[in-house]
Amino acid sequence: MQNRKAPFWRVTKRDLLLLGGFLLIAGLGAAYVFSQSHGDRIRIYVGSALYQEADLSEDQVILIQQEDGKENRLVIANGQAYMESANCPNRDCIAQTPLGGEDSQLRALGNWIICLPNQVSVELVAEGE
């Protein structure tokens, strides 16, 4: 069978169409994410429930504590918000770039800092949104 048909390791036209389709979806998604307004307020969620809102113009440290011991420390300084520490296993949220200011224009995660293990997410929103 394989001798008559093109071998299965050779790229086909359909492969390219499929890849093009995927790229298109990724591109549209990226256009949507990057077109989101970059405001100067943040909303902190635990799970899908709103935990706290804060203004980026006010320097402060927000401790996000949960009953089961999960804890994240979010720092707001110089108009930016970033996760300073977290007791989750992978610390991805700490490695994510700060929200707010010029740095948040082309973040991979758009307007979000997300700590999946602790179910904490922080969203940058515009005033009055």
Add this chain to the structure above:
Amino acid sequence: MKAKQAAHFGLLTATALILGYLEQLVPIAPGLPGVKLGLGNLVLLYSLYAYNIRQTVVLMVLKVLLCSLLFSGPVALLYSLAGGILSLMAMVLLKRISGFSIIGVSAVGAVFHNLGQLGVAALIVGPLAALSYLPILMLSAIITGVLTGFIAGSVLKARNLFEPSNRK
């Protein structure tokens, strides 16, 4: 023949675990869980083309269970399982449709793996936060999927050359 197949299966399982371990050692995008090389899918692709669906399903479940037990921890289990199941289903379906090579199958597997993980993430932090993660996850899946597809294809090609009995 049966003993040979059992030996091959053991080898594939071991290879999947080693690749899973290697992957942990080279984080390509710190801060972005799910953006990874997807080396483990090499083994599943190989198994899917060289053996059959049933064995590949068993291999996927073993890989997910053992990898989360050994390296990534129980938190990651749900993500890996959702990704693994969705990815394998998509690969099996696309492989049945004519006109797609192993590159397309691999890319589809990678994309759906990440979609599965994103689905679990959406359950945890809500759909909006998860959605903003879609573009980077898709893009990384397309790139790594094509790469692993090329590698798996080359390995299978070499295998066919060395074992003429495998050519039907």
